[in-house]
Amino acid sequence: MFVWLLLIVPVVWTMCFWYRRRHLYRLAAKIPVIETTLPVIGIAHNLVGDTESIMASLQEFSYSSMRQGGIATGWLGHILYFILVDPVDMEHVLKTCLEKDDLHRFIRKIIGYGGIFAPVPIWRRRRKILVPVFSPKIVENFVQVFSEQSQKMTKKMLECAGKGKTSMWPYISTYTLDSVCETTIGVKINAQDNPDSPFLHAMCRVLNLICQRIFHLWLQPDWLYSLFPQFKDHQKCIGLMHGFTDEVIKKKREELKKEKESKTEVDHEFDLGLYRNTTFLDLLIKLSGGEKGYTNEELREETLTLTIAGTDTSAVAMGYTLQLLAKYPEIQEKVHQELYEVFGDSDRPLVKEDLMKLKYLERVIKESMRLFPPVPLIIRKVLEDTKLPSGHVLPAGSGVVCSIWGIHRDPKYWGPDAEQFDPDRFLPERFNLKHPCSYMPFSNGPRNCVGYQYALMSIKTSLSTMLRQFKVVEDREDGPVPRIRVKLDIMMKAVDGYQVALEKRKKVSA
Template sequence: MTVEVLGRAATMSNTWSGQTLPRPHGRLPLLGDIPMSATPRRPVQSITRRCARLGPIFEINFLGRRIVMVVGAELNEELSDDSRFGKTLAPAVANLRLFVKDGLFTAYTDEPAWRLAHDLLRPAFTKAAMADYHDVMNEVVDELIDTWDRAHGPVDVSTDLTKTTLETIGRTSFSHTFHSFSSPGQDQFVTSMIAGLTHGMRRLVFMVMPGGGRLLARKDAQAQEHLNLVYRTIDEIIAARVAAGDTSGRDLLGRMLNDAHPVSGDRLDLENVRYQILTFLVAGHETTSGALSFAMYYLARHPEVLAQARAEADAVLGGMPDGRPTFEQVPKFRYIRRVIDESLRLWPTAPGYARAPQETTTIGGRWRMAPEDWALVHLPLLHRDPSVWGPDPERFDPDNFLPERIRARPAHAYKPFGTGERACIGRQFALHEAVLVLARLLHTFDITPDPGYTLTVTERLTLMPKGFRLTATRR
């Protein structure tokens, strides 16, 4: 099962030719660099806190597995060169293949399904296609606003924004609603999807821990029950669309069923269509809701930034009786976009990606990498590189994304959507949705934070504020 799930990730030795790399102090037998005080469910934050002073490249040992981290902008510029390096799957991400197989996010670049799906779906994220999704996005935000209008007391920001982005991706991907705002509980499909995703991310711990094999087998069996429900639901949606014979649909499902590759004429098989839908659901909703939640957190704690963002929202939407921006108005929210970008700098919701060389090479003029080696770009530390972001990189400052500042810094110092041809195909979709949602909320509500709240971040596939509540009062 391990090799079947991980694919080539199971055979990548990652020895780095025995080179000695910087590492945190206090390595323990068997446990490696897991500090006794660390929370095992928050490894990204533990590494960010403990390894900030180790330099642009370092290693950690996780239960006997060597993981090399790159956090310096200059080294990441080399790793971002697609002529020398390509995406690979770190073991934690490779474990998701148990769940989504060769979907866009978890496929290896040389797998036929990746190139076919990438080329077929790229037109789904052009400007013209985005205009088709815009009204759906507005409809879902209407439901969010109605929910906050009816709230008696504080609202759970991350929960409600996750409902928003899930509904958006469901309706635009395959014209399906999860009734997130009208049903009292969570849709069983969503519950099972999250359970399967969570297990996929945690399999690595069971795989490497002593005696973990039996426990892993039980966990795999439990996860399979959730996967069966998820697959059955998606397959029923696909079958209904095929049976209807509808070739006019321009949602993502319609494109995958009806379009052929412009050169080869190949089409996606129905099993891969299933995995692509699941990939968009998994990767397309929590990343955006996390970005929005962090943006709301920072706005609530920086009144001067909130005032400027709200002034922009009011200036653009002041003449709109329903507060709904048109598609053409969304790019006018330039400051709000900078708020989103800065939130993703400090808390990149997809916190890293792995790169491997196509042939033996050297990075930084010193570190030798063979094709069986890989490096994990740790985005929270890359985005805090003091040589790029200054002596106080923790400070929230949307002006970091003024055009002149963007031009002045290295091109590969900010990578919340990955890099190269394997960068997130839906990044423009996510940014359009995030800016639209944030602008409408600021135009509609005054927000009051809980003064006693301390930011707590939960880690699953993505990073997300936990327990973050606001009081939203209609203006």
């Protein structure tokens, strides 16, 4: 009897499970499957290797979707995923499916309900406050910080000039962290001078642990994770990051209180200090309603979100651009020519007026983000049946992956040379997007990146500062299609840590 029960219960359970989800199976059956799908296990076998092979599988899923008209589907465990590379369908998804996928819950341990991965009702309220904080008028005042931090980075890089190939990651990631921390919370954490900075160490370590959790199913349940040795480290790093940010917020509150008390009536009337020397933290306090606005916990969530969203993303974009310039010296020479036209031989720091003159450099950065988008995929939850413009229906309960990688390399939108590195695609006379979503390194729709202007200014400032001093060499590519090995490490990063060789430039007049 007991043996019969053991056999019957799972069968009945499976049938009930299947019956409740019959709608999902019926709609999924109408959509082509990812070509490497296997019966029962779906696409899980493609995602078990290291982070490089996982990224390779995700790229292959995108090409599979491209071959089958822009949409393909596959099961990962009990969750049905759709992979999209069609810009029209993607625009619809990015407008209507605003809830983030459950995989993001691990990052919430650090940033709580900070805008980027927050549930929609919380995100809506926070986004309203965040958008004015990133207005161009405010962001352009940060160029001075970018410029100072870039000079520091360039000086640091001198230590590896002329010494062959070196990973650029330690230089560029500490540059972005220093800039983001200074502009967000007003603290110079000096990660560039101090690679052992506790904040830097905690952030890198915890992001690494989170990445492990995302790809290893047995590390996912909280109760089970707490039994693993790395749990202690995970909690310690989060504690350190929270403690540090809380301290800064407390001090800022006190500072603002004192400032308010000492202000004269004239100061109150003309709040001249607002846009000068202001950090995102000041603005978040002010725009959320001052003392009656965000709580200290909400401020911590928002500032840590900005720190995490703004650091590695920009560093990754810088790293790929440097590698591509090393691969294509002719393009690098054009960048240098433009820099010479703007700065001549002078060592003067970059000022915000210079940025708009660096048009060729901007095209190079944009093309680099087309071929190597730092965020290669966006995953959203489908909460209700969603009919796409192509006629396909995404069933409630599934997940949808918008492949930025795929859409940026689709010959339908970028031509037969889609895989080639050609910055002049972004020349105003040539750049004619067939659809706004066919180029979207910063996403599209209501949940797109608020920091895109900030990121472009920071990347242009830092790259121009270092490329005035150095040539990146020794990695010429054989053909027009650049090959860089990539892995999925929260973002899409280069396996080799962005190795290039630096050669100090001589002054042109000399």
